[in-house]
Amino acid sequence: MTEQGNGAVLRMIRDGRGVTRADLAAVTGLGRSAVASRLGPLLASGLVVESDDGVSTGGRPAMVLRFNRAAGVLLAADLGATHCRVEVTDLAGEPLAAAADDLDIERGPDAVLGHVLDRTARLLERAGRDARDVAGIGVGLPGPVEHATGRAVSPPIMRGWDGFSVPAAFAGSYAAPVVVDNDVNIMALAEQRRCWPGVRHLLYVKVGTGIGCGIVADGEVYRGAQGAAGDLGHLRVNGYDSVVCRCGNTACLEAVAGGAALAAALRERGLEATGSRDVGRLARGAVPEAVQMVRDAGRLIGEVLAGAVNLLNPEVIVVGGDVADAHEPLLAGIREAVYRRSPPLATQQLRIVRGELGERTGAIGAALLALDGVLSDEAVDRAIAAAAT
Amino acid sequence: MTEQGNGAVLRMIRDGRGVTRADLAAVTGLGRSAVASRLGPLLASGLVVESDDGVSTGGRPAMVLRFNRAAGVLLAADLGATHCRVEVTDLAGEPLAAAADDLDIERGPDAVLGHVLDRTARLLERAGRDARDVAGIGVGLPGPVEHATGRAVSPPIMRGWDGFSVPAAFAGSYAAPVVVDNDVNIMALAEQRRCWPGVRHLLYVKVGTGIGCGIVADGEVYRGAQGAAGDLGHLRVNGYDSVVCRCGNTACLEAVAGGAALAAALRERGLEATGSRDVGRLARGAVPEAVQMVRDAGRLIGEVLAGAVNLLNPEVIVVGGDVADAHEPLLAGIREAVYRRSPPLATQQLRIVRGELGERTGAIGAALLALDGVLSDEAVDRAIAAAAT
DNA sequence: GGAAGTTTCGCCGACGGCTGGCCTAACTTG
DNA sequence: CAAGTTAGGCCAGCCGTCGGCGAAACTTCC
Numbered sequence: 001m002t003e004q005g006n007g008a009v010l011r012m013i014r015d016g017r018g019v020t021r022a023d024l025a026a027v028t029g030l031g032r033s034a035v036a037s038r039l040g041p042l043l044a045s046g047l048v049v050e051s052d053d054g055v056s057t058g059g060r061p062a063m064v065l066r067f068n069r070a071a072g073v074l075l076a077a078d079l080g081a082t083h084c085r086v087e088v089t090d091l092a093g094e095p096l097a098a099a100a101d102d103l104d105i106e107r108g109p110d111a112v113l114g115h116v117l118d119r120t121a122r123l124l125e126r127a128g129r130d131a132r133d134v135a136g137i138g139v140g141l142p143g144p145v146e147h148a149t150g151r152a153v154s155p156p157i158m159r160g161w162d163g164f165s166v167p168a169a170f171a172g173s174y175a176a177p178v179v180v181d182n183d184v185n186i187m188a189l190a191e192q193r194r195c196w197p198g199v200r201h202l203l204y205v206k207v208g209t210g211i212g213c214g215i216v217a218d219g220e221v222y223r224g225a226q227g228a229a230g231d232l233g234h235l236r237v238n239g240y241d242s243v244v245c246r247c248g249n250t251a252c253l254e255a256v257a258g259g260a261a262l263a264a265a266l267r268e269r270g271l272e273a274t275g276s277r278d279v280g281r282l283a284r285g286a287v288p289e290a291v292q293m294v295r296d297a298g299r300l301i302g303e304v305l306a307g308a309v310n311l312l313n314p315e316v317i318v319v320g321g322d323v324a325d326a327h328e329p330l331l332a333g334i335r336e337a338v339y340r341r342s343p344p345l346a347t348q349q350l351r352i353v354r355g356e357l358g359e360r361t362g363a364i365g366a367a368l369l370a371l372d373g374v375l376s377d378e379a380v381d382r383a384i385a386a387a388a389t
Numbered sequence: 390m391t392e393q394g395n396g397a398v399l400r401m402i403r404d405g406r407g408v409t410r411a412d413l414a415a416v417t418g419l420g421r422s423a424v425a426s427r428l429g430p431l432l433a434s435g436l437v438v439e440s441d442d443g444v445s446t447g448g449r450p451a452m453v454l455r456f457n458r459a460a461g462v463l464l465a466a467d468l469g470a471t472h473c474r475v476e477v478t479d480l481a482g483e484p485l486a487a488a489a490d491d492l493d494i495e496r497g498p499d500a501v502l503g504h505v506l507d508r509t510a511r512l513l514e515r516a517g518r519d520a521r522d523v524a525g526i527g528v529g530l531p532g533p534v535e536h537a538t539g540r541a542v543s544p545p546i547m548r549g550w551d552g553f554s555v556p557a558a559f560a561g562s563y564a565a566p567v568v569v570d571n572d573v574n575i576m577a578l579a580e581q582r583r584c585w586p587g588v589r590h591l592l593y594v595k596v597g598t599g600i601g602c603g604i605v606a607d608g609e610v611y612r613g614a615q616g617a618a619g620d621l622g623h624l625r626v627n628g629y630d631s632v633v634c635r636c637g638n639t640a641c642l643e644a645v646a647g648g649a650a651l652a653a654a655l656r657e658r659g660l661e662a663t664g665s666r667d668v669g670r671l672a673r674g675a676v677p678e679a680v681q682m683v684r685d686a687g688r689l690i691g692e693v694l695a696g697a698v699n700l701l702n703p704e705v706i707v708v709g710g711d712v713a714d715a716h717e718p719l720l721a722g723i724r725e726a727v728y729r730r731s732p733p734l735a736t737q738q739l740r741i742v743r744g745e746l747g748e749r750t751g752a753i754g755a756a757l758l759a760l761d762g763v764l765s766d767e768a769v770d771r772a773i774a775a776a777a778t
Numbered sequence: 779g780g781a782a783g784t785t786t787c788g789c790c791g792a793c794g795g796c797t798g799g800c801c802t803a804a805c806t807t808g
Numbered sequence: 809c810a811a812g813t814t815a816g817g818c819c820a821g822c823c824g825t826c827g828g829c830g831a832a833a834c835t836t837c838c
Contacts, residue, residue, distance in 0.1 A: 020815085021815075021816070022814085022815075022816095030796075030797090031796060031797045031798065032797085032798080032815090032816070032817095033795095033796070033797070033798085033816095033817085033818085033819090034795075034796055034797080036816075036817080037795080037796085054815095056804085056805050056806065056813090056814075057805095057806090057813085057814070058805080058806055058807080058812080058813050058814065059804075059805055059806070059812080059813035059814025059815070060803065060804040060805045060806095060813080060814050060815045060816085061804075061805065061814080061815080062814080062815060062816090063815080063816085144734055153734065154733065154734045156732070200614070201613055201614045213700070215700070217606055217607075217611060218606075218609070218611070220607070222606060222607070222701075223702075224590055224701055224702025224703065224735075225589070225590045225702050225703060225704040225735075225738060226702055226734055226735065226738065227702075228702040228732070228734045228735045229700060229701055229702040230700060231699040231700065231702075231732065231735070232699070232700065234699055234732060235695075235696045235699055235700075236627070236692070236695070236696070236730060238625070238627050238628075239627075247732060249730065303625070304696075306624075306625070307624045307625070307693075307696050307700075308700055310620040310621070310623055310624055311602070311604070311618060311619060311620065311621065311624075311696075311697055311700060311701070312611075312613055312618055312700070313612075313613025313614050313615055313616070313617040313618040313619075313620075314613065314614060315614040341625060341638065343545070343617070343620065343623060343636060344543065345533055345542065345543045345615055345617045346613075346615065346617045346620070348615075349614060349615065409786085410786075410787070411785090411786075411787095419825080419826090420825060420826045420827065421786095421787075421788095421826085421827080422788085422789090422790095422824090422825065422826070422827080423824075423825055423826075425787080425788075426824075426825085443786095445784090445785080445833085445834050445835065446784085446785070446834095446835095447783080447784050447785065447834080447835055447836080448783080448784035448785025448786065448833075448834055448835075449784080449785050449786045449787080449832065449833040449834050449835095450785085450786080450833075450834065451785080451786060451787090452786080452787085
């Protein structure tokens with residue numbers, strides 16, 4: 001073990017890698033008293049609690065150490081193009097109170113974040129907490145984000161957001177650090193941490209109104225130079241040069257196989273479908289046109305994904321989003337195309353699965369991202385110092 | 390500064406970030422005596438040398454610290470499909486002796502590495518060094534490599550190499566650690582470290598007989614789950630479904646725009662071209678068919694690269710390889726297609742340039758990779774301990 | 779040329795964090 | 809209930825680090 005700070009010890013307790021003082025000494029390589037000197041402040045600040053329900057292995061039973069997930073709360077906001085989900089969670093990311101409603105991101109940062117602030121205040125009250133309990137804030141945005149500063153950058157949708165600093169909007173109400181990221185990035189993070197903890201290379205593909213992709217490379221979210229990485233929706237698909245995308249280009253995957261495009265195609269055939277959610281609903285309802293259309297869309301997505309598999313060689317591809325909830329046909333189409341187009345070495349271990357976290361995916365990711373900040377060595381030391389006063 | 394070990398101090402001296410003891414104290418944040426305690430063993434082992442040519446700034450002039458690049462040598466081997474370049478370099482990666490010859494990788498690991506061992510022995514002698522001076526060994530292979538173990542895995546070419554452990558082949562002759570990687574990965578590393586030190590996200594595209602791509606993500610070589618990342622050559626290009634690739638699939642970029650394919654097409658038109666090198670030669674010679682063909686190939690490569698730009702959002706794309714030496718037409722085609730197909734945010738900062746390191750690229754990368762191992766804290770401590778005996 | 783000012787660098791006492799032995803507490807086992 | 813086993817607080821001793829002190833090696837000014 002290289003890391004041995006207060007935060008590292010706390011993370012080990014949380015992860016179940018250190019349940020007793022003896023465990024921690026063994027895992028960190030530190031002596032017993034060094035462990036005790038970390039533990040002292042952690043116990044005093046309430047971040048870690050002891051309980052005497054340890055089992056004896058033939059001698060005095062060890063005190064069991066537990067991460068006190070109730071020592072603070074996280075605010076998680078998942079903003080989509082037309083929806084807004086806000087959660088107050090404990091320090092393990094479990095929701096204490098949640099609210100989801102329709103909200104058009106194009107109403108601009110002031111209106112949207114005003115709504116979010118209003119919601120968080122009410123949810124905090126419902127959870128019986130106040131602003132001082134907030135330890136971290138995570139926000140997911142449906143566009144490129146400069147992660148270091150929390151600013152939206154040149155978003156293709158999200159009019160009025162360009163250059164807007166999200167942390168600044170929270171600064172007045174909460175003292176906690178604010179981390180902002182692209183929505184698919186945090187979804188990828190959520191699936192990787194929650195469902196595939198051992199997997200270091202994962203792609204999360206969101207098939208909703210549009211198509212996006214979050215990349216986890218070497219266990220970390222990969223953002224690229226301008227935070228624009230993972231833009232799968234505007235890769236070119238074969239044979240659709242006449243289809244014009246909202247981005248101005250032609251033959252973009254999203255313009256052909258995105259939820260909005262599929263809904264439009266279904267409407268042309270006389271079916272009732274206003275958005276991507278309806279596409280999922282119809283396909284789940286085994287409406288033949290919808291099922292076939294979703295499967296065809298899966299093939300196209302798979303063809304593009306095959307390229308991503310060649311380039312990135314992931315272990316797992318998680319497919320989520322409204323349309324993916326029509327799962328089997330979509331996944332079947334994706335698998336078919338990926339396994340046909342990618343080389344054996346890259347596909348022999350590759351698993352292509354459906355996302356398991358449902359509509360909470362984004363909020364979970366936002367909470368996890370916030371949590372990473374909260375459990376860093378520096379933040380833990382700050383929390384300890386604050387509790388001591 | 391977070392890192393403060395012996396190796397970190399050594400790397401700072403090498404990078405010119407710490408020229409005097411005072412510099413090192415400032416950069417590391419350590420006190421003077423702590424710096425001195427690192428420096429003592431480094432000076433004693435000969436890895437760092439002092440000279441008294443410091444300039445006074447009004448007082449006693451500081452002793453100037455220099456990384457002693459002559460304290461050992463590195464062996465760098467760049468193995469391609471049909472060539473083999475071996476270098477003995479100093480600890481800065483500057484060549485002391487080099488040899489390049491044609492060698493078919495399909496002759497198998499024993500024959501090929503036997504040849505490499507034979508060459509290294511002769512080059513060492515020419516450089517006036519012996520096997521005990523070898524501090525690290527870097528090897529580039531034209532196929533997927535399990536980097537942690539140095540084994541070739543399921544290479545599409547390289548018959549007989551599957552599962553072969555390259556480090557084992559060197560173990561008998563040299564005590565130094567052996568690091569093995571894919572050839573394009575080390576080329577990407579070479580260009581990033583030597584020509585684009587501030588750039589954290591870079592793609593190196595090699596257009597030779599085949600087409601490959603090395604990815605530097607967040608400053609590190611990205612290898613993917615099975616070491617198969619960056620396989621650009623077998624992405625699909627539009628409208629070439631009748632072209633069968635040696636990989637068994639159709640419409641692979643490499644089968645359409647690779648050097649071998651271009652050479653074949655030129656032969657069909659009655660020109661003399663046996664391999665990718667001839668394609669470059671003819672295009673440089675302004676033979677109209679060759680120039681046009683290379684430019685068209687550039688467009689196709691660019692179309693595929695546009696997808697990679699969307700996904701990975703790099704800052705720089707470096708193009709190298711035999712065909713790239715026909716530079717302008719190829720690069721023009723690539724730029725044209727990438728800037729047309731990729732979104733503004735990803736391209737506004739993107740630079741697409743030709744590789745500057747020429748035929749030494751792979752060997753430089755192999756040396757740099759070996760060097761990373763040699764200058765790690767652990768390796769430095771080992772070297773110090775060894776010198777003390 | 780010499781005195782004063784400036785900067786480098788080795789030496790050494792003080793200090794703080796860590797280790798591991800010792801002792802007591804709290805169990806199980808026979 | 810005694811013997812054996814494990815947990816955890818306490819403390820002496822160790823090691824690495826900091827920073828003051830003074831010698832050394834310069835420049836600058838008179």
